[in-house]
Amino acid sequence: MSEWKMEDMPLPALFDQARKIHSAASDSSVDQETLKRAIEALHRCDEMVSKLGLFSANETKNDVSTANLKYLLVPFYLGELTEKVAHGDRLQVIKISQDRFKEFISFCEVLELVPEEETWNSRPQGSFTPEARRALKISRFKRQKAAESRLQEIRERKERRGRSSKAAALSTPIEAGEEDALDDDGDEEREAWLTTISLAICKAFDMMEMLKKEEEMLSAVKDRQLKVSYFISKTGFQVLCVA
Template sequence: MEDVPLPVLFEQARKIHSTATESGADQELVRKGCEALKICEDMVSKLGLFSANETKDDISTTNLKYLLVPFYIAELTEKIAQSDRILILKASQEKLKEFISFCEAMELVPEEELETSIEGGSNSLVDRRAQKIARFKRQRAAESKLLEIKERKERRGRSSKAAALSTPVEAGEEDVLDDDVEEEREAWLTAISLAICKAFDLLEMLKKEEEILSAIKEKQSKDGDKEFSQDVLDDRTKRAEAWHRDAAVRARYTKPAEPITCATFAQDVLEGRAKVSQAHDHKHQPMIFGPASLVGGSLTSERERMAAQVFQPSFRLPTMSIEEAGLKEMEMMNKWQERNAKMMEEANSSWYKDNSKQRPSEDDDEDDDAAQDKARAWDDWKDDNPRGAGNKKLTPCG
């Protein structure tokens, strides 16, 4: 590897890093990547590509990518499997701190992270949560920007390739490569910003892991180096399961019995414990939501039932089963048919027909004679008193 040029070696180490972080930690591949990155680090140091007096604007676009070498070393070192895990954690933390301090000197670390590091970190849960959210937003923005740059570069490459195929190349004309320096610089600066966010998260995680392992090691040294054997763990598991089993048995007497469902009633009928003619109350058994390990298996203890009821859906659950809905709809249909039949019966009843076919009576004849006499008297009066009579004095020529 020492005879390989720095750009080629860096690309090989970068591919190993992406493969190890995406597809799992193959120890041989991880060690090979660490070795290649350390050689890259030595070559960068010997060539003097960076200086403490420079900032990000003073670094050339070609050398920007070599700022990620300590971060890649830290991520691959953390994946090395070794008996003494604390040494691995310390080595990885040292490289992360080196990467963050160098980026801080190059003015690449956000001001929020610098203020937090200067203050020594806030112990408030609200402040730590806000810092996590802001860091996560920066990480998502950097990832989306890198994806956008990659897609833009691929589109430009396809269009240039199509243009080269459609346009004939004249003799002596050289292919001009579209090396967009500004786009490449933007891509590497975005990748460094993404690495900074990941470095802070990884550093916090490694610190917590180191504290836990140190506490366990200290406790083991105080207890006389007594290690937890598999027999002790099995014994604890058996006692916990026995306790939960007894609690489930006790819960049967403390909680009311579950209503029988349609499926259980059908099973009882098939097995001869019940008859079809027996009245059965259709009840809807509520759906159980929770972790897949609990929902997929059988809930044998009260603890598992409570754990399965932790995660509930955001939508409203049905209040009745399909059988209950069918019975309700059938009942509504029966009432509607009964009401229609009653209305038809009233419409076709005898009293309605009798009233419609009833003949005029003597009282009606008397009323007709009186009305006729009144009309004749009114006609006689109009003949004796023509229209306008008695108003001659009111007319202008009267």
């Protein structure tokens, strides 16, 4: 990927570059240097979003402009890309990634973008039975598939509209129904970003659950290693005393 000077880039261009790397990282392997470059760009996006005051805790999703909706994804992208960083301390990577996902979910909750069944504050005590977990996973899976399907429909519609525009330029009759679609860009863009955010929310919850399990496993291994090291050190000390 060509070099780009992020300090000279406006927020939309910087976000677009980082998003392209995120997309590439999702589909295939991306080298660590490019990954870190994207993370750095997203951190800068995060700073710019905060400095510009694009979002407020007093707003709901209806108050956020279509042009700004995409920037809600900055912490989500940071969470996903951070998780892919190769680092000696995997537990530290997990913690940073978890914090970013939590930040994303928390703000989406404020904007009323998270389904009520998923919101942390609305979960009653004792709701984490195996049956409840299974029902929640099934519901989340259905929402994820619905979001993916809707995004595919939007992409296909844009492609048809692109063909219609070319046909119009060549004075070729436009297919029935495509005329109205030409005036539908704004609503369609908003729906696309809201659906993308909905999909990201599903993925964020799944990632947090996966990372939590990995964290518990690695912590258990680390605890065992510490106990073994302590035992060896104590045993060695006792042997020296006997000698």
